[in-house]
Amino acid sequence: MTTILVPVKAVPLTAGRATLTSARTWREADQWQLDPINETTLEWAVARREAGEADVVVGVTVGPTDRGLVALRAAHSRGATALVQVATDVQLDMPSTARLLAATARRVGATLVAFGYESYDGSSGTLPAATAAALGWPVATRVRDATVADGELTATRSLATRTTTVSIALPSVASFVEGAIVPRHPPLSAAIAARRASPTVVAATELVAREQLASWTTGLEAVEPVPARAHATRVLDLDAGVLAIAGLVRGVRGESLVEHA
Numbered sequence: 001m002t003t004i005l006v007p008v009k010a011v012p013l014t015a016g017r018a019t020l021t022s023a024r025t026w027r028e029a030d031q032w033q034l035d036p037i038n039e040t041t042l043e044w045a046v047a048r049r050e051a052g053e054a055d056v057v058v059g060v061t062v063g064p065t066d067r068g069l070v071a072l073r074a075a076h077s078r079g080a081t082a083l084v085q086v087a088t089d090v091q092l093d094m095p096s097t098a099r100l101l102a103a104t105a106r107r108v109g110a111t112l113v114a115f116g117y118e119s120y121d122g123s124s125g126t127l128p129a130a131t132a133a134a135l136g137w138p139v140a141t142r143v144r145d146a147t148v149a150d151g152e153l154t155a156t157r158s159l160a161t162r163t164t165t166v167s168i169a170l171p172s173v174a175s176f177v178e179g180a181i182v183p184r185h186p187p188l189s190a191a192i193a194a195r196r197a198s199p200t201v202v203a204a205t206e207l208v209a210r211e212q213l214a215s216w217t218t219g220l221e222a223v224e225p226v227p228a229r230a231h232a233t234r235v236l237d238l239d240a241g242v243l244a245i246a247g248l249v250r251g252v253r254g255e256s257l258v259e260h261a
Contacts, residue, residue, distance in 0.1 A: 002054040002148060002170075004045040005110035007101055007127075008038040008075045010067040011120040032067045034074035037116030039183035041176050044146070045114050046079035053148040054111075060084040060104050062097055065201065076197040077186035083199035084108065086207065094127055096213045101127075102134035103207035112153060115175040117142060128175035139173040140166055144180040156180070
């Protein structure tokens with residue numbers, strides 16, 4: 001049986017200010033939504049199940065249960081067939097999160113772990129490779145689209161100026177970029193039904209020893225707000241503007257910039 005594990009997370013709905021309280025706890029936004037990149041990974045995984053290339057799509061999240069439930073119910077509305085909440089109130093660092101996701105992959109018998117390339121609020125792009133290292137599995141990064149067949153993942157990867165196709169043996173890890181996969185909006189009936197979805201809740205310490213879980217806020221003394229970035233306007237003549245737009249479109253599509261120069 002082919003099982004795809006899709007890590008999902010909730011990100012702030014608005015650009016709220018994060019603060020460090022006097023009790024040394026981390027307080028973030030009050031409203032949360034599914035990370036947009038997870039819409040891409042869920043769409044891909046569910047499409048693989050619909051095509052008969054996978055049997056089960058499991059959504060998993062790591063962190064506080066309240067915001068985790070937001071992400072998991074959104075995953076359910078988009079077609080995830082099972083939900084797992086790895087519960088912890090600790091602001092885990094990246095290696096700790098990777099260990100927990102690897103342990104979850106083993107627990108559910110995952111054949112493939114499908115990540116978004118970068119999260120909306122983190123943007124480091126390191127978690128997929130770290131999870132693959134914890135599992136001892138191969139990893140394909142910057143995947144635009146992929147298929148699963150005959151014990152292999154065949155993926156089209158987006159490079160700086162071109163695309164390339166690779167095949168890696170399962171079990172494996174993949175991280176997907178936006179662009180080629182267009183997420184479908186969940187039907188209203190699925191969104192309503194998802195409000196009642198209840199995940200399987202597992203304490204983080206059931207999966208990984210407490211001494212292997214570390215907080216990234218350890219030693220943090222203060223948080224200063226970052227000034228808002230100012231908008232800038234760049235004026236181009238018609239020819240330069242058309243070339244700039246064409247280059248941007250080719251880059252998004254993963255086409256070679258050299259061939260069209």
